[in-house]
Amino acid sequence: MIEVLNISKKIDRKLVLENLSFTCTSPSATAVCGTNGSGKSTFLKMLAGIYEPTKGKVTRGTKKIGYVPEHFPENLRFRLKEYLLLTASFQDISKKEIEAELSEYTSLFGIEPFLHTPLKQCSKGTKQKAGLIQALLMKPEILLLDEPLTGLDTASQHKLIQLLEKLKKEICIIFTTHEDIMIEKLADHILYVETGEVICPKERTKEERLIKVKFNNKETFKQVDAFHIEYEGDTALLTVDKDRSDQILMDLLHKECSVLEVREKRRQ
Numbered sequence: 001m002i003e004v005l006n007i008s009k010k011i012d013r014k015l016v017l018e019n020l021s022f023t024c025t026s027p028s029a030t031a032v033c034g035t036n037g038s039g040k041s042t043f044l045k046m047l048a049g050i051y052e053p054t055k056g057k058v059t060r061g062t063k064k065i066g067y068v069p070e071h072f073p074e075n076l077r078f079r080l081k082e083y084l085l086l087t088a089s090f091q092d093i094s095k096k097e098i099e100a101e102l103s104e105y106t107s108l109f110g111i112e113p114f115l116h117t118p119l120k121q122c123s124k125g126t127k128q129k130a131g132l133i134q135a136l137l138m139k140p141e142i143l144l145l146d147e148p149l150t151g152l153d154t155a156s157q158h159k160l161i162q163l164l165e166k167l168k169k170e171i172c173i174i175f176t177t178h179e180d181i182m183i184e185k186l187a188d189h190i191l192y193v194e195t196g197e198v199i200c201p202k203e204r205t206k207e208e209r210l211i212k213v214k215f216n217n218k219e220t221f222k223q224v225d226a227f228h229i230e231y232e233g234d235t236a237l238l239t240v241d242k243d244r245s246d247q248i249l250m251d252l253l254h255k256e257c258s259v260l261e262v263r264e265k266r267r268q
C-alpha cells in the first residue's frame with residue numbers, strides 16, 4: 001500500500017530525517033516513535049505527500065489517504081458540520097452514506113451539540129475529533145494520524161483506540177505517538193525514526209503455551225480460544241496465549257479433557 005525507500009529530508013538546510021525505509025503491504029497499524037523533534041511529524045507529512053523527500057522515494061498504492069495533523073488548522077470559517085460535509089463531498093461517496101457515517105461518528109465522539117458551532121469557537125478536543133472524522137469519512141485505505149490522542153478526553157481516547165483496532169484489519173494505519181497505550185493496544189510494528197529500525201512488538205514478545213490434552217469429542221474445542229490446534233488420534237496439541245492459558249486449562253478440565261502436558265513456546 002505504501003513504500004518508503006531511503007528517504008532523507010532537509011528543512012532549512014537542516015537534515016531532519018536520514019535514509020529511512022519502510023513498507024506497509026497489508027492492513028496493519030504502525031506506530032512511529034522517537035523523541036521530540038526526531039522527525040515523526042515530518043515523516044508522516046512525507047507519507048501524506050505534504051512534503052517531498054529531499055532524497056529517496058515514497059510510492060503510494062492508493063489515492064485514498066486520510067491524514068490528521070497534530071494540530072487542526074486554525075481560522076477555518078466553517079461551522080463543524082458544514083466543514084465535514086464539505087470535505088466529504090469531494091469523495092466519491094453518496095450524500096446519504098456521508099450523512100449516515102457522519103451521524104455515526106459524531107455520536108461516537110459525542111460532538112452532536114457542537115455540529116453548528118463555528119470551528120474557531122470549538123475546543124481543541126472537538127477540533128481534533130473533527131479532523132479524525134474528516135479523515136474517516138473519506139474511507140481511506142491509508143490512514144495517517146499525527147499524535148491522534150492529543151486533546152481527547154479519556155473516554156474518547158478509548159473509543160478511538162477501539163475504532164482503530166477494528167479498522168487496522170482493513171486498512172493501513174500509521175500513527176505517531178508518545179503514548180504507551182497506543183503502542184500496546186494497536187501497534188503491529190514500531191518504526192523508530194532516529195534509527196530507522198522497524199520492530200514487531202507483539203510478534204517478538206507474545207508468549208505462547210502448548211497444552212496437550214486427551215479428549216473424547218472434537219466438539220469440545222469449538223469454543224476454545226486457541227491460536228492453533230493439532231490433532232493426533234484422541235490427543236490434541238493446543239497453542240494458546242500464555243496470558244489466557246490458565247482460563248483455557250480450566251475450561252478444558254470442565255469439558256472432561258485430561259491434561260497430558262503444558263509447556264512454554266515463544267513465537268518466532
Ligand SMILES: Nc1ncnc2c1ncn2[C@@H]1O[C@H](COP(=O)(O)OP(=O)(O)OP(=O)(O)O)[C@@H](O)[C@H]1O
Nearest residue numbers: 011012016034035036037038039040041042043176
Ligand atoms: N516547517 C519547518 N521549518 C523548520 N523546521 C522544521 C519544520 N518542520 C519541522 N522542522 C524541524 O524538523 C525537526 C523535526 O520536527 P518534527 O515536528 O517532525 O518532530 P517530531 O518528532 O514530530 O516532534 P514532536 O515529538 O515534538 O512532535 C525539528 O527540529 C523541527 O524544528
